[in-house]
Amino acid sequence: MIRANFLGYTTVTSSKHFPDKTPDESANNQAGEQEASRPLANKRLGRSGEAQPRKPRIQVRSSSAKTSGATKGRADKRNTDKYNTDARKPSVSQGLHHRNQHQGRYDMAALVEALPALSDYLILNPRGEQTIDFADQAAVLCLNQALLLHHYGIQGWQIPVGYLCPPIPGRADYIHYAADLVAKYQLSPRNGQTRVLDIGTGANLIYSLLGASVYQWQMLACDIDQAALDNAAEILQHNPALATQIQLRLQSDKQSIFRQMIQPGEHYQLSVCNPPFYESAADAQAENRRKTRNLARHQQTRTTPGTEPVAPLDSGVNTDTVSSNDPWAKAKSAPDHRALDKQRNFGGQNNELWCEGGELAFLKRMARESKEFATQVDWFTSLVSKQEHVPMLLEYLKRQGAKKTEVVKMAQGQKISRFIAWTF
Template sequence: MHSRNKHRHGYDFQALCATLPELSHHLITTVKGNVSIDFSARESLICLNKALLMHYYGVKYWALPKDFLCPPVPGRADYVHALADLLRSNTQMALSSSSVKVLDIGTGANLIYPLIGQAEYQWQFTASDVNFEALKCAKAIAKANDLNIKLIQQPNTEHIFHSVIKPDQYFELTMCNPPFHASQKDAEQGTNRKWQNLKQKPTSTLNFGGQSQELWCDGGEKRFIKTMIRESKDYAEQVGWFTCLVSNKDNLSPLKLTLKKQQPKEIKIVKMAQGQKISRFLAWRY
């Protein structure tokens, strides 16, 4: 994990339970004798996230409706810290600055990136989503925590930046965790593989929740990011760095080919490691 990631040394369950006593009801002892939670249990995951957000990021209120995606906080934090490095590498801006404006595409009901980004770096966030219910929940989280986060509903599922970035706006960064699967069937098959990896029988159709827009779109993440790349050209003067997570490394080559056609000034692939898992995001600027 990133050197500034507060979760790089694992979970301090004693400290987390002191912050949120409710978490103690979800603790288990693994076969190796370690204290943990049941990561196949959605309610345990939600409670762990609450404790992490309260303990490390000063979040007073965080709730997630049924069937919405429950994000892994440590991995989400890595993306935020890597973006801070990306920003500083070219602009020499201070890591923490309220003058930095960030656009979170597809923020979801969990609002996880703005919560971490504001707590760690005081960045100003605008967040968009196509799902009205997700934005309603995100708005409640922002209001309960006295956070000034601008939330925008994207009215057209075929667009990414259009209708979201206004003519007079400028963002130092955009970020996105795009839908991965190409169809609902693919999403359910992926869910079954996750349950098998956990050596558990499925207890829900979609692993740990997730609305359709969070998990899949026609053409999967490759088509989604290609649309993002093409639209980004229209906002070349209004964004410093465009970025997007890429789950499938096999998508990198075709995405880079699409990017080169847009003639950006610079393209970067930034890798992030969480244990044995390697994630990455694609970044470009004009």
């Protein structure tokens, strides 16, 4: 069984209902079409056109795509093409980054050709357009798997029971804007590949997968959770080409961020991170209750891929998703799957969302420690969920000796997010 907490994260509690042998998770906030699918949430359309209680297929409209193999081939070709990072500077008002492949409505026909199992979850909204029920977590997980396969050629993507799942469009946006930073400051080495640190990669490995597949970056994916890295290694077994670009490294010191991860003689052009952002489990639970109350008000809102359908504009809540094990969150423990019910949407996952002192304390620690590696990392970056933290972090970085800082804003539908970047 798969449940969603109303912070916008999907939690897998059983794998028996997955559409195939590699059931891949996505977050319900990724859905670009939640707005009109809710009235039909219990009306899946069978082949006869009658409402069915289960998950029958509906006929998929024709598209110009060929076969599943051809779809993957096109994805492979797209991912090996050189992205023009020197193109026009993107504007926040334009929504997703202009290189983001998830613009507009999802092409359901193309996604079904990539992953036929997705057709089991297709319904029609009141306008007669194909969509899925974004309240059905199994449907959203299948959509996420199809997105990764169709757009990036990533196969075998999976998440262990109880781990949290990322929205692909929002994750891709961070990578694209980070690539703009690399291009702006000409960070790529003349003889060699761009090397990027992925701090707190989680079991989903999403930043490293996107950075390697889209920009051919060499990624160092770090986490404190061996189980998360074991799952990441399994994903790489299904993607041998990416396995040559992504290295996994376990952080044994939970009080350190860059120490032990950056070895003597190593040099990186960039680091990326999605930090824990709550100060306590109580804060996370309170936010969960607030989001539950607001769900009905937001579930009909028209959204685009990468948005969070239940989060108000610039809410300060990092609904973009949290990797399965955000780095250095306090008291990591195995999830209590028995607690995953409607009354306890966090269950054992609350420790993945918070750390002592919350986001601000974590990022200040990152800023202090980054100074030790000023000659080994060109630019450090991290998402910042709360806008009010930005001026405090900028001032703190100045006191730490940062020579230059940037704040990069991103817009995914109604949601505003940002990351902070600094160099010494």
